[in-house]
Amino acid sequence: MSSSLINKLRPKKINDIIGQSHLIGNGKILTRIIETKNMFSFILFGNPGTGKTTIASAIATELDYKFKILNSVNCSKKDLTDIIEESKRFKKVILLLDEFHRLTKPMQDILLPEIEFDNIYVIGCTTQNPYHTIAPAIRSRLKIFELHQIEENEIYNYLLKVIKSDISEKNIKFDDDVLKLISKNCSGDLRFAINTLDIIYKLTEENEIINKEKFESLSLGNFKNYDKNGDYFYNVISALQKSIRGSDVDASLYYLALLIDSGDLDTLCRRLIVIAYEDIGLANPNISSFVYSAVESAKMIGLPEARIPLANIVIQLALSQKSNSAIVAIDNALKEIKETPKFEIPKHISDNHYIGAKNLGNGIGYKYPHNYKYNYVSQQYLPSNIKNKKFYTPNLYNKNEQNLKSYQDFLKKLDTKKEEEN
Numbered sequence: 113m114s115s116s117l118i119n120k121l122r123p124k125k126i127n128d129i130i131g132q133s134h135l136i137g138n139g140k141i142l143t144r145i146i147e148t149k150n151m152f153s154f155i156l157f158g159n160p161g162t163g164k165t166t167i168a169s170a171i172a173t174e175l176d177y178k179f180k181i182l183n184s185v186n187c188s189k190k191d192l193t194d195i196i197e198e199s200k201r202f203k204k205v206i207l208l209l210d211e212f213h214r215l216t217k218p219m220q221d222i223l224l225p226e227i228e229f230d231n232i233y234v235i236g237c238t239t240q241n242p243y244h245t246i247a248p249a250i251r252s253r254l255k256i257f258e259l260h261q262i263e264e265n266e267i268y269n270y271l272l273k274v275i276k277s278d279i280s281e282k283n284i285k286f287d288d289d290v291l292k293l294i295s296k297n298c299s300g301d302l303r304f305a306i307n308t309l310d311i312i313y314k315l316t317e318e319n320e321i322i323n324k325e326k327f328e329s330l331s332l333g334n335f336k337n338y339d340k341n342g343d344y345f346y347n348v349i350s351a352l353q354k355s356i357r358g359s360d361v362d363a364s365l366y367y368l369a370l371l372i373d374s375g376d377l378d379t380l381c382r383r384l385i386v387i388a389y390e391d392i393g394l395a396n397p398n399i400s401s402f403v404y405s406a407v408e409s410a411k412m413i414g415l416p417e418a419r420i421p422l423a424n425i426v427i428q429l430a431l432s433q434k435s436n437s438a439i440v441a442i443d444n445a446l447k448e449i450k451e452t453p454k455f456e457i458p459k460h461i462s463d464n465h466y467i468g469a470k471n472l473g474n475g476i477g478y479k480y481p482h483n484y485k486y487n488y489v490s491q492q493y494l495p496s497n498i499k500n501k502k503f504y505t506p507n508l509y510n511k512n513e514q515n516l517k518s519y520q521d522f523l524k525k526l527d528t529k530k531e532e533e534n
Contacts, residue, residue, distance in 0.1 A: 117310035126170045131262035146174045155236040158259025161301030164237040172206040181208045184215040199232040212236030213245035261300025268295040287323045357391045361430040381407040395435035395510035433510040441504035455495040490527045
């Protein structure tokens with residue numbers, strides 16, 4: 113073929129783009145840019161193959177703007193300033209900056225005033241979450257549009273349309289199962305699906321029939337959308353934790369399987385330990401030791417056998433009683449520190465293990481609890497300005513915290529009894 117299929121098929125008009133119906137179509141933002149001929153700079157954030165470059169190219173074509181592409185990783189200051197100068201002369205340049213999250217601070221400083229005064233229209237493309245990876249100064253000047261993965265049925269219908277067209281130079285027939293397999297295995301990446309089709313066209317003979325067996329023999333059907341540094345990976349991690357927190361054991365196992373399939377044991381194991389303390393917490397405090405044991409076993413035996421202890425512990429985590437009272441309590445205390453930064457530790461519990469401490473009043477009047485019945489005696493521990501603050505509230509839906517609350521109530525009764533005696 114004279115050129116790649118992806119370039120032949122790239123839409124020239126915004127409304128011909130596959131997917132992204134939340135941004136493209138009647139009354140939608142990207143379509144309105146074309147209709148009103150009012151361009152502005154923005155960021156396109158999404159997984160590979162969701163149409164970032166195609167959208168930028170189509171907008172430039174329809175608005176009749178010059179279209180330039182630079183990669184933030186290797187573009188130079190001169191590359192950038194040359195395009196800015198060209199834009200100032202013509203007032204009609206759209207610059208697509210790929211890997212936008214990798215743009216250096218000096219390059220950002222060059223761009224900021226140019227974007228501010230519309231001297232150039234920038235479309236930043238990134239697979240990384242811009243709220244995490246792009247500096248606030250430049251991010252605040254750009255609208256952010258998230259691109260969704262293209263639906264499997266949309267990809268299938270598009271591939272069907274391609275093979276029925278005269279776009280290719282060969283007459284090759286595809287079994288329907290092959291198109292469905294490509295659509296499924298590309299994980300919402302239309303570019304991957306089209307490139308797969310392109311490779312098949314290039315490697316097969318005229319009038320050949322591509323069935324499932326021939327397709328699989330080419331080893332083109334195995335694609336995983338896992339990028340440890342990408343947003344998608346962390347979405348799966350998040351989904352695992354939220355499924356465990358929600359006590360959905362089947363969803364928990366599904367996301368566990370995705371993460372096992374990614375091969376990144378370290379990140380998975382760290383998150384399981386966090387879940388044990390954050391979401392199970394005081395409802396089942398012993399589970400943390402079981403999680404640690406499962407994690408160490410998984411690391412020791414490695415994949416694929418590591419899936420066994422991990423499955424065991426994820427099932428236990430999902431079906432365990434839940435409590436977040438500990439994390440809420442410490443966050444309450446941290447919040448108090450920020451809101452009330454000034455404090456003074458009571459003198460009687462201050463350190464008195466040095467010469468001169470008594471002269472400062474440190475340690476005087478301290479009551480040693482172990483010298484009292486029940487190993488408890490009432491005295492002030494919090495600083496005076498917050499002495500009545502409560503940070504921990506027991507979750508009474510689990511037996512362990514019911515027991516903790518019972519002991520807390522018992523101590524309060526001792527305080528009340530002593531007050532009455534006095």
